[in-house]
Amino acid sequence: MSSPSKETEEPTSTSPPEKNAASGSGDPGASAAQERPPAKRRLSSTVIEISDTESDDSDVCAVKSYQASADEVKRIRGTEYSSSSSSSDYSSDSESPWEDDSILVEDKVHSKLVKAQLNPRAHRMDDPKFNSLLKSQELKTKLINHWSEPKDYSSDEVTLTCDPFRLCLLHDLLENPEIINNIVDDMNTLDWSRKKMDLYEFHQTTDLANLTWQRSIRGIYELLKTEVMSWVSEVTGLLLTSVSASCSLYGPGDHLLVHDDMLADRRIAFILYLAPTVHSRALLNGTNMESKRGWCGWEERLGGALELLARDELGRAAAVQRRVYPRNNMLAFFRVGHDSFHQVGEVVSLELPRLSINGWFHGPEPPDPPALVPPPPALLAPPAPMLRPHSDVVLLNQWVDAPYMSPRIRAQVQSQMERASEVCLRDVLLPQRYQQLLHALARPGTYMSFVYLLSAVASAVADIECARGVLRDVLLPQRYQQLLHALARPGTYMSFVYLLSAVASAVADIECARGVLRDVLLPQCFQQLLHALARPGTYMSFVYLLSAVASAVADIECARGVLRDVLLPQRYQQLLHALARPGTYMSFVYLLSAVASAVADIECARGVLRDVLLPQCFQQLLHALARPGTYMSFVYLLSAVASAVADIESARGVLRDVLLPQRYQQLLHALARPGTYMSFVYLLSAVASAVADIECARGVLRDVLLPQCFQQLLHALARPGTYMSFVYLLSAVASAVADIECARGVLRDVLLPQCFQQLLHALARPGTYMSFVYLLSAVASAVADIECARGVLRDVLLPQCFQQLLHALARPGTYMSFVYLLSAVASAVADIECARGVLRDVLLPQCFQQLLHALVRPGTYMSFVYLLSAVASAVADIECARGVLRDVLLPQRYQQLLHALARPGTYMSFVYLLSAVASAVADIECARGVLRDVLLPQRYQQVSSCCLLLRVQSQI
Ligand SMILES: O=C(O)CCC(=O)C(=O)O
Numbered sequence: 038m039s040s041p042s043k044e045t046e047e048p049t050s051t052s053p054p055e056k057n058a059a060s061g062s063g064d065p066g067a068s069a070a071q072e073r074p075p076a077k078r079r080l081s082s083t084v085i086e087i088s089d090t091e092s093d094d095s096d097v098c099a100v101k102s103y104q105a106s107a108d109e110v111k112r113i114r115g116t117e118y119s120s121s122s123s124s125s126d127y128s129s130d131s132e133s134p135w136e137d138d139s140i141l142v143e144d145k146v147h148s149k150l151v152k153a154q155l156n157p158r159a160h161r162m163d164d165p166k167f168n169s170l171l172k173s174q175e176l177k178t179k180l181i182n183h184w185s186e187p188k189d190y191s192s193d194e195v196t197l198t199c200d201p202f203r204l205c206l207l208h209d210l211l212e213n214p215e216i217i218n219n220i221v222d223d224m225n226t227l228d229w230s231r232k233k234m235d236l237y238e239f240h241q242t243t244d245l246a247n248l249t250w251q252r253s254i255r256g257i258y259e260l261l262k263t264e265v266m267s268w269v270s271e272v273t274g275l276l277l278t279s280v281s282a283s284c285s286l287y288g289p290g291d292h293l294l295v296h297d298d299m300l301a302d303r304r305i306a307f308i309l310y311l312a313p314t315v316h317s318r319a320l321l322n323g324t325n326m327e328s329k330r331g332w333c334g335w336e337e338r339l340g341g342a343l344e345l346l347a348r349d350e351l352g353r354a355a356a357v358q359r360r361v362y363p364r365n366n367m368l369a370f371f372r373v374g375h376d377s378f379h380q381v382g383e384v385v386s387l388e389l390p391r392l393s394i395n396g397w398f399h400g401p402e403p404p405d406p407p408a409l410v411p412p413p414p415a416l417l418a419p420p421a422p423m424l425r426p427h428s429d430v431v432l433l434n435q436w437v438d439a440p441y442m443s444p445r446i447r448a449q450v451q452s453q454m455e456r457a458s459e460v461c462l463r464d465v466l467l468p469q470r471y472q473q474l475l476h477a478l479a480r481p482g483t484y485m486s487f488v489y490l491l492s493a494v495a496s497a498v499a500d501i502e503c504a505r506g507v508l509r510d511v512l513l514p515q516r517y518q519q520l521l522h523a524l525a526r527p528g529t530y531m532s533f534v535y536l537l538s539a540v541a542s543a544v545a546d547i548e549c550a551r552g553v554l555r556d557v558l559l560p561q562c563f564q565q566l567l568h569a570l571a572r573p574g575t576y577m578s579f580v581y582l583l584s585a586v587a588s589a590v591a592d593i594e595c596a597r598g599v600l601r602d603v604l605l606p607q608r609y610q611q612l613l614h615a616l617a618r619p620g621t622y623m624s625f626v627y628l629l630s631a632v633a634s635a636v637a638d639i640e641c642a643r644g645v646l647r648d649v650l651l652p653q654c655f656q657q658l659l660h661a662l663a664r665p666g667t668y669m670s671f672v673y674l675l676s677a678v679a680s681a682v683a684d685i686e687s688a689r690g691v692l693r694d695v696l697l698p699q700r701y702q703q704l705l706h707a708l709a710r711p712g713t714y715m716s717f718v719y720l721l722s723a724v725a726s727a728v729a730d731i732e733c734a735r736g737v738l739r740d741v742l743l744p745q746c747f748q749q750l751l752h753a754l755a756r757p758g759t760y761m762s763f764v765y766l767l768s769a770v771a772s773a774v775a776d777i778e779c780a781r782g783v784l785r786d787v788l789l790p791q792c793f794q795q796l797l798h799a800l801a802r803p804g805t806y807m808s809f810v811y812l813l814s815a816v817a818s819a820v821a822d823i824e825c826a827r828g829v830l831r832d833v834l835l836p837q838c839f840q841q842l843l844h845a846l847a848r849p850g851t852y853m854s855f856v857y858l859l860s861a862v863a864s865a866v867a868d869i870e871c872a873r874g875v876l877r878d879v880l881l882p883q884c885f886q887q888l889l890h891a892l893v894r895p896g897t898y899m900s901f902v903y904l905l906s907a908v909a910s911a912v913a914d915i916e917c918a919r920g921v922l923r924d925v926l927l928p929q930r931y932q933q934l935l936h937a938l939a940r941p942g943t944y945m946s947f948v949y950l951l952s953a954v955a956s957a958v959a960d961i962e963c964a965r966g967v968l969r970d971v972l973l974p975q976r977y978q979q980v981s982s983c984c985l986l987l988r989v990q991s992q993i
């Protein structure tokens with residue numbers, strides 16, 4: 038469980054500090070300089086560019102970057118020397134193909150001086166200085182004593198903590214912290230490669246030993262190798278002989294999972310955090326966007342803590358015990374050993390990358406390793422019984438079909454994995470193993486486990502015919518029948534919401550899922566899954582899971598074939614480009630948006646919108662659609678259509694009556710922004726605000742939340758510009774309970790004792806964060822106490838709705854799933870009387886009557902989706918929708934649709950429509966049938982030809 042090793046972790050041996058490292062022939066960098074890569078010079082307007090190792094065009098980036106360097110050198114020289122050579126001339130004429138102005142050419146002292154004058158960067162102060170306060174003998178003696186005892190110590194300069202293992206923080210490593218700006222500048226010129234595995238995701242450079250042409254970085258490297266290393270050696274009493282280090286960059290979502298750094302002769306791990314408070318650029322990971330905002334150092338809310346984990350009785354990593362957040366100019370170091378379990382929490386900053394220079398001091402093993410940190414018993418004792426099934430040696434050739442075992446194929450698979458992080462292996466299992474697996478899945482009691490469910494459902498929506506085949510073999514007969522039955526229901530589509538609720542249930546009990554998966558998955562898969570579930574900061578959000586699984590089943594090559602035929606050429610190129618982005622998963626949503634684009638003929642959309650939108654909105658839309666790289670993505674499409682049907686004037690009328698005056702003004706203001714569309718989400722949040730009486734919500738929350746949480750919430754709600762949108766409300770509540778300690782308090786009071794114990798147990802899992810979904814389910818549990826919920830709901834809901842809810846809550850095995858929670862809370866805060874008022878003004882009279890009717894139907898909940906669809910219907914003038922659809926749909930479909938719309942209580946919700954279309958295109962064979970009837974003839978021809986292609990491909 039060492040940390041991700043560098044591609045070349047070759048510690049350089051220490052050399053004495055040299056006055057001019059660049060010219061010293063004994064400099065270890067000198068050998069590297071002979072084969073140094075093209076120097077990069079950052080143009081003043083660029084930001085950190087990440088040339089991804091997974092990307093095929095990283096070479097191109099390097100070349101471009103080199104060209105830019107050469108051009109700039111030419112520019113500088115051109116003024117001074119009146120050289121007329123082009124940049125390419127410069128490249129070929131130079132004595133070394135690698136030459137540039139930032140590397141001083143050896144044995145040319147004269148030109149060195151001239152260059153130092155010509156190079157504006159030569160005037161920069163590039164020598165980092167070790168903080169002289171740290172050199173105090175008194176301080177060192179104290180530290181030596183405290184380190185060996187071991188005992189905590191704290192002063193202005195240093196903090197040493199000993200639990201769960203010794204970690205020393207030097208608060209101000211450099212006496213001249215201004216140089217950190219130079220270092221960050223220099224980082225802009227580096228090649229960053231993406232490190233991505235199940236254990237980590239971040240960007241890293243090569244070893245600093247190879248970075249001899251970035252002066253400030255070279256300076257830091259020299260300092261680390263000399264003064265810092267000998268200081269650390271003195272304090273820790275360890276013989277340290279060399280250093281290996283690199284620069285790391287963690288963008289949004291990046292993290293590094295628990296590991297102990299134990300590898301070869303690493304003795305001390307260190308991290309120098311770089312988070313200067315003032316900088317002209319904000320660095321946006323992977324983008325070239327430039328922001329004028331300054332840096333604000335690092336803050337806890339940005340995530341990315343260095344987290345130290347305790348050990349359990351078997352010596353395995355247990356709970357996070359200490360978190361240290363990056364601070365500019367702070368060096369953290371700790372001894373590498375059996376106890377040094379640590380990780381980097383997920384970075385949640387969208388603005389700033391987490392930057393550091395980190396690595397290890399190496400040295401010989403000390404003569405007698407301290408008794409203080411014995412190797413974990415797990416390493417000495419036989420494996421614990423619970424792990425035994427997974428520690429079996431798996432002979433691949435007993436599971437995997439022979440062709441996959443050939444070195445050539447394995448090499449191909451590996452290189453595909455390294456390139457794309459995903460690979461699709463067909464018929465990978467030996468037939469008899471496959472049968473065994475099927476058999477295992479068929480065991481009574483084995484239910485639709487999480488992954489299995491996901492893949493089943495994903496398959497189900499991806500190709501219904503194929504899914505039937507899969508499911509027939511895999512599902513218990515009665516489940517299969519149920520599923521078929523469900524799929525066969527007229528008008529039933531496995532809508533997104535459906536999928537969500539199925540999966541939500543599946544993931545609702547992780548412990549149980551583990552049990553299921555342990556029996557079903559191959560051991561190594563199970564381990565990977567456990568790992569994934571344990572990832573710190575990994576929000577096992579639903580979308581994430583879906584996108585992972587969707588990626589797993591979505592063969593990109595195949596998708597390309599489909600899309601090539603359907604999309605307009607330039608859209609297809611854009612899509613390819615997007616798909617080529619490293620780390621890009623063809624997530625479910627993504628796929629939807631791709632397909633949505635595929636079937637959405639812009640010309641056709643124009644026709645629809647021209648008739649529906651106010652002229653100026655239509656113009657804005659055209660304008661937006663014309664933007665290069667603009668995809669008519671799902672959300673986009675939604676917002677476009679939402680705009681189309683939402684008459685702003687009408688919305689104003691609604692909101693004027695419902696919102697508090699100042700909120701209404703804020704809203705008008707927002708709507709008046711040029712180019713602002715009343716997008717779907719926006720509309721929702723506006724309407725949600727409209728119907729959510731703040732006072733009422735306060736009443737609900739006052740009773741449910743702990744006083745301090747309630748105060749926090751009030752505070753949040755009082756922020757200017759804050760809308761109490763539904764999503765917002767959730768996130769507010771989520772924030773309120775986000776502090777685990779606080780949540781415990783809340784939950785202790787709210788949950789039934791055994792539920793509370795289960796929750797504590799779950800929270801205590803190593804690396805478990807209260808992820809979003811998790812948090813929701815925790816909160817859901819918190820409010821799930823039926824007694825408590827009764828109190829809340831009794832006051833809010835209409836009597837008959839309340840009775841229905843009680844009834845639902847009393848169902849055995851009912852989880853307050855996400856959707857469920859939403860609908861419960863939505864019901865709770867949505868005063869039906871108030872909603873009536875809103876809708877009475879907005880809906881056509883007959884719709885309003887239908888709605889009232891629907892709301893009182895037994896079993897009807899004013900769920901979120903329902904509410905949405907009600908409101909969506911409310912603002913969508915059915916007459917108008919008819920007009921739109923009459924022109925777009927084939928007559929018989931239009932009649933069917935009208936018929937459907939005419940069903941009592943049926944609303945043409947957006948989600949519904951989308952999911953219908955999504956389903957329609959999800960199974961090409963099936964889609965043919967659907968599309969033949971629905972699509973214009975020429976579109977149908979296009980889709981048909983891609984079906985053919987698909988079939989041909991799948992036969993290959
Ligand atoms: O950046 C950090 O805080 C720790 C990095 C780390 O543990 C590693 O790279 O091995």
Ligand SMILES: [Fe+2]
Binds near residue numbers: 297298306
């Ligand atoms: Fe580490």
